[in-house]
Amino acid sequence: MRYDLTDDQEFFRETARRFIETEVPISTVREWHDLAEGCPQNWWRSAAELGWTSLLVPENLGGGSISDRPIVDLSIVADEMGRGITPGPFMPTNVVADTIARSGNPAQQTLLEEVVSGQAMLAWAVNEPDGLHLDNNFATHATPTNGGYTIAGTKVAVEAAAQAHHLLVTATAPNGLAQFLLPTNTVGLTITPQESLDLGRRFAQVQLEGVQVGTDALVGSPGAPTEADVCRQRNIMVLLQCADNAGAASKVLEFTVEYAFDRYSFGRPLASYQALKHRFADMKMWAEASCAAVDGAADALAAGQAEAQMISVAKSYVGDYSVELMHECVQMHGGIGVTYDHDLHLYLRRATVNRGLFGTPSDHRAQLSQMLGY
Amino acid sequence: MTMTDQFIYTEPDPLELAEYREQVQTWMNENMPKRDPLNPWHPSEDDNERSSRNRELQRRLHDAGFAAVCYPKEYGGQSLTVAHQRIIDDVSEGFDMPILFSAPTLSIIGPILLEFGTEEQKQRYIPRFIRGDDLWVQFMSEPSGGSDLAGALTRADKDGDSFVINGSKIWSTFAQRSDFALMLARTNWEVPKHRGLTMFIVPIHQPGIEIHTIKMADGTDEFCQEYFNDLLVPAENVVGKVDDGWTVATRLLFHERAAVGGASPYTQGKMRQRRADSLEDLAVLAAKEPVGDAGNRRQQLGRLETLNRVHRLLSDRVVRGIKGGHLPGPAGSLVRLFHGLVGVEQASVNMDLYGQQALVWDEGASVGDHGVRFVQRQAACIGGGTTEMARNIISERILGMPRELATDKELPFNQVPRNG
Numbered sequence: 031m032r033y034d035l036t037d038d039q040e041f042f043r044e045t046a047r048r049f050i051e052t053e054v055p056i057s058t059v060r061e062w063h064d065l066a067e068g069c070p071q072n073w074w075r076s077a078a079e080l081g082w083t084s085l086l087v088p089e090n091l092g093g094g095s096i097s098d099r100p101i102v103d104l105s106i107v108a109d110e111m112g113r114g115i116t117p118g119p120f121m122p123t124n125v126v127a128d129t130i131a132r133s134g135n136p137a138q139q140t141l142l143e144e145v146v147s148g149q150a151m152l153a154w155a156v157n158e159p160d161g162l163h164l165d166n167n168f169a170t171h172a173t174p175t176n177g178g179y180t181i182a183g184t185k186v187a188v189e190a191a192a193q194a195h196h197l198l199v200t201a202t203a204p205n206g207l208a209q210f211l212l213p214t215n216t217v218g219l220t221i222t223p224q225e226s227l228d229l230g231r232r233f234a235q236v237q238l239e240g241v242q243v244g245t246d247a248l249v250g251s252p253g254a255p256t257e258a259d260v261c262r263q264r265n266i267m268v269l270l271q272c273a274d275n276a277g278a279a280s281k282v283l284e285f286t287v288e289y290a291f292d293r294y295s296f297g298r299p300l301a302s303y304q305a306l307k308h309r310f311a312d313m314k315m316w317a318e319a320s321c322a323a324v325d326g327a328a329d330a331l332a333a334g335q336a337e338a339q340m341i342s343v344a345k346s347y348v349g350d351y352s353v354e355l356m357h358e359c360v361q362m363h364g365g366i367g368v369t370y371d372h373d374l375h376l377y378l379r380r381a382t383v384n385r386g387l388f389g390t391p392s393d394h395r396a397q398l399s400q401m402l403g404y
Numbered sequence: 405m406t407m408t409d410q411f412i413y414t415e416p417d418p419l420e421l422a423e424y425r426e427q428v429q430t431w432m433n434e435n436m437p438k439r440d441p442l443n444p445w446h447p448s449e450d451d452n453e454r455s456s457r458n459r460e461l462q463r464r465l466h467d468a469g470f471a472a473v474c475y476p477k478e479y480g481g482q483s484l485t486v487a488h489q490r491i492i493d494d495v496s497e498g499f500d501m502p503i504l505f506s507a508p509t510l511s512i513i514g515p516i517l518l519e520f521g522t523e524e525q526k527q528r529y530i531p532r533f534i535r536g537d538d539l540w541v542q543f544m545s546e547p548s549g550g551s552d553l554a555g556a557l558t559r560a561d562k563d564g565d566s567f568v569i570n571g572s573k574i575w576s577t578f579a580q581r582s583d584f585a586l587m588l589a590r591t592n593w594e595v596p597k598h599r600g601l602t603m604f605i606v607p608i609h610q611p612g613i614e615i616h617t618i619k620m621a622d623g624t625d626e627f628c629q630e631y632f633n634d635l636l637v638p639a640e641n642v643v644g645k646v647d648d649g650w651t652v653a654t655r656l657l658f659h660e661r662a663a664v665g666g667a668s669p670y671t672q673g674k675m676r677q678r679r680a681d682s683l684e685d686l687a688v689l690a691a692k693e694p695v696g697d698a699g700n701r702r703q704q705l706g707r708l709e710t711l712n713r714v715h716r717l718l719s720d721r722v723v724r725g726i727k728g729g730h731l732p733g734p735a736g737s738l739v740r741l742f743h744g745l746v747g748v749e750q751a752s753v754n755m756d757l758y759g760q761q762a763l764v765w766d767e768g769a770s771v772g773d774h775g776v777r778f779v780q781r782q783a784a785c786i787g788g789g790t791t792e793m794a795r796n797i798i799s800e801r802i803l804g805m806p807r808e809l810a811t812d813k814e815l816p817f818n819q820v821p822r823n824g
Contacts, residue, residue, distance in 0.1 A: 033721060033724045033725040033728050033730045033731075034724055034728070287803055287805075290805070291805075299806070301799075301803075301805040301806060302805065302806040304796075304808060307795065307796070307799035307800070307803075307805050308792070308795040308796075308799065310798075310799050310803055310805065311741065311794070311795035311796075311797075311798035311799045311803075312741075312795070314738065314798050314799075314802060314803060315718075315738050315741050315742055315798065318718060318721065318722070318725075318731075318735075318738050319714050319717075319718045319738075319742060321721065322714060322717035322718040322720070322721040323713075323714050323717060325717060325720075325721055326713065326714075326717040340713070342706075342710075343709070343710045343713045343714065346706060346707065346710040347710050347711075347714045392703060394706070395702065395703050395706025395707055395710065396699065396702045396703060396706060397706075398706040398709055398710065399701075399702035399703075399705045399706040399709070400702065402705075402709065404701070404702060404705045404706075
């Protein structure tokens with residue numbers, strides 16, 4: 031959680047927390063594990079009513095934010111959702127909505143109304159089976175045809191693909207990268223749900239076999255403008271992953287500290303042992319530093335200043351330390367911490383997925399070094 | 405935080421700040437010496453040269469209005485905001501700065517005088533050190549123990565209008581080239597340890613003080629030990645109240661943790677400038693004489709860059725958190741702990757990146773510093789309060805966990821068991 035929220039942002043944050051605590055307590059999160067769709071559509075609509083899908087969409091397209099730094103507003107929700115391990119296609123929907131709002135054509139932008147109201151979800155088909163593609167070199171190809179493109183390739187780990195109404199597909203075209211917005215019922219497009227370490231969010235494989243589209247499916251112009259869009263999408267995605275993990279790590283630390291006060295052994299609470307107190311001190315530092323890294327990344331992205339560097343700094347730090355903190359908290363709990371009934375593994379599962387998708391901490395360290403010319 | 409803070413934390417207009425940055429940049433380009441990344445800490449310089457170079461640079465900053473800008477105008481500062489000081493810090497990265505004044509003089513001693521000093525003490529001492537005339541040190545730790553500061557054994561006995569001081573202090577930085585010290589001494593032995601201490605201002609170069617330098621494992625000798633033999637200090641030099649020195653010392657430790665951790669609004673320039681540990685410098689050196697495979701090097705440099713940036717962000721966050729009441733005052737210890745761990749990491753990575761050059765080198769080559777520095781690595785986790793103390797403070801005073809057992813808290817000090 032940030033320490034510099036405006037009154038409006040603080041009210042927005044508090045509303046999100048209360049909504050999560052009353053509508054989706056962890057017991058409900060567990061119930062939703064059995065839902066193929068991940069979360070009930072009507073719940074997503076009430077989340078949208080709180081503004082969770084409107085922040086990156088400008089007012090003239092039906093959206094609106096809390097402050098003049100919508101990216102920061104968005105990170106507030108991610109932090110709260112991390113605390114609550116709240117399901118829902120929050121990340122891909124906002125990332126894709128942002129690109130449609132910035133680069134989409136007027137017809138595509140009319141979709142945003144349904145996105146903002148929570149009736150439509152969006153997914154970003156970018157990851158491929160053989161890895162990361164931080165270099166924007168995708169195997170999925172868009173070949174120009176008469177009056178359009180044929181797209182072929184395989185995308186994996188596409189969050190909310192099976193729930194979304196539209197997919198944003200990132201592909202290699204002759205002039206550089208191209209992105210297409212496709213309805214999920216497009217001919218030649220097969221969506222197969224995948225299993226995930228994260229039991230709350232839904233991921234799927236997207237197979238594109240000779241998908242024929244017109245140029246009206248293009249989002250933005252192929253080449254450099256689309257590369258800039260893809261970079262921004264990745265930056266927002268990583269920011270949200272980091273905010274989610276920082277919020278989750280703070281929450282896990284809170285309930286583990288509580289446990290250390292309540293749990294007695296040899297006639298003393300765990301919290302009285304210096305060997306453990308010192309480990310808790312390290313964890314408190316990791317949690318605050320993780321939040322600090324998210325603060326810095328959100329500020330950089332909002333200001334458009336060296337944002338890719340700060341995003342990689344955040345992933346490099348938060349990716350590692352938030353997950354390490356959770357493992358340490360498992361250790362503090364002892365045997366109960368490795369059981370299915372305890373909530374710890376739910377946090378760890380989600381945080382591990384956030385850590386690994388869109389670049390591991392090592393990937394981002396390498397990127398950071400390269401950006402700085404080392 | 406219970407006490408008021410004098411510095412201004414509000415965010416000024418970004419436009420004004422941009423102008424200020426330009427002003428500082430122009431002035432520095434024209435007036436401050438450039439720092440040589442390959443040889444940033446003047447290894448050949450002796451203590452005298454170092455001291456006069458720092459005084460001269462401080463004077464230059466002062467005359468241009470860029471010295472200690474967060475200090476109130478009436479004591480020689482500029483009454484500007486923390487954001488202004490951070491701009492100076494940023495811009496100064498490529499320049500030689502009077503880093504000796506940063507700590508303890510400006511970031512630890514100054515805030516204490518502002519908070520507890522009499523009006524006369526403030527007028528008399530603060531403008532002088534902002535102008536570069538006086539360097540200060542702390543006489544806090546004693547040979548009998550560093551972490552247990554309240555267990556000080558140096559005695560101050562009232563004699564008319566003066567106090568007579570006897571005992572010894574240690575780990576004062578650069579005392580032999582400094583002018584004044586803040587000293588904690590015991591004025592009452594009949595009460596528990598925290599209630600019988602007093603803080604004094606002590607002019608260093610006078611009869612009754614003997615200073616010895618301590619040669620450290622890395623060969624440097626900036627730390628000193630002092631011996632006091634019937635040293636006379638006038639009663640007007642008491643800071644705060646007699647027997648209430650612990651109140652002052654607690655605040656001093658607060659400022660020290662902030663300064664060591666990089667969260668102090670009163671530091672000037674970047675602390676790390678003293679040595680070749682700026683990452684840009686390291687990258688320059690690593691590119692000049694690369695060791696090992698490029699992928700591994702990028703991982704290590706990426707990790708250091710990450711830690712350095714998060715260090716700064718954490719320090720900003722903690723200052724904001726304390727100011728806004730989200731974190732308690734002792735949260736400065738989070739930054740202190742982070743600082744120690746980054747220091748360790750930095751020394752270790754340097755060691756790896758320089759490989760055998762840091763182990764065996766051509767006569768006079770500065771690359772050997774990295775090997776020496778690796779040997780001295782833990783200093784970052786010891787000086788300015790150990791990381792163990794920081795972890796105690798974080799767990800007890802931020803997370804509220806039970807305090808460590810102390811048997812000497814309520815006992816009159818003359819009944820407390822102590823070293824041989």
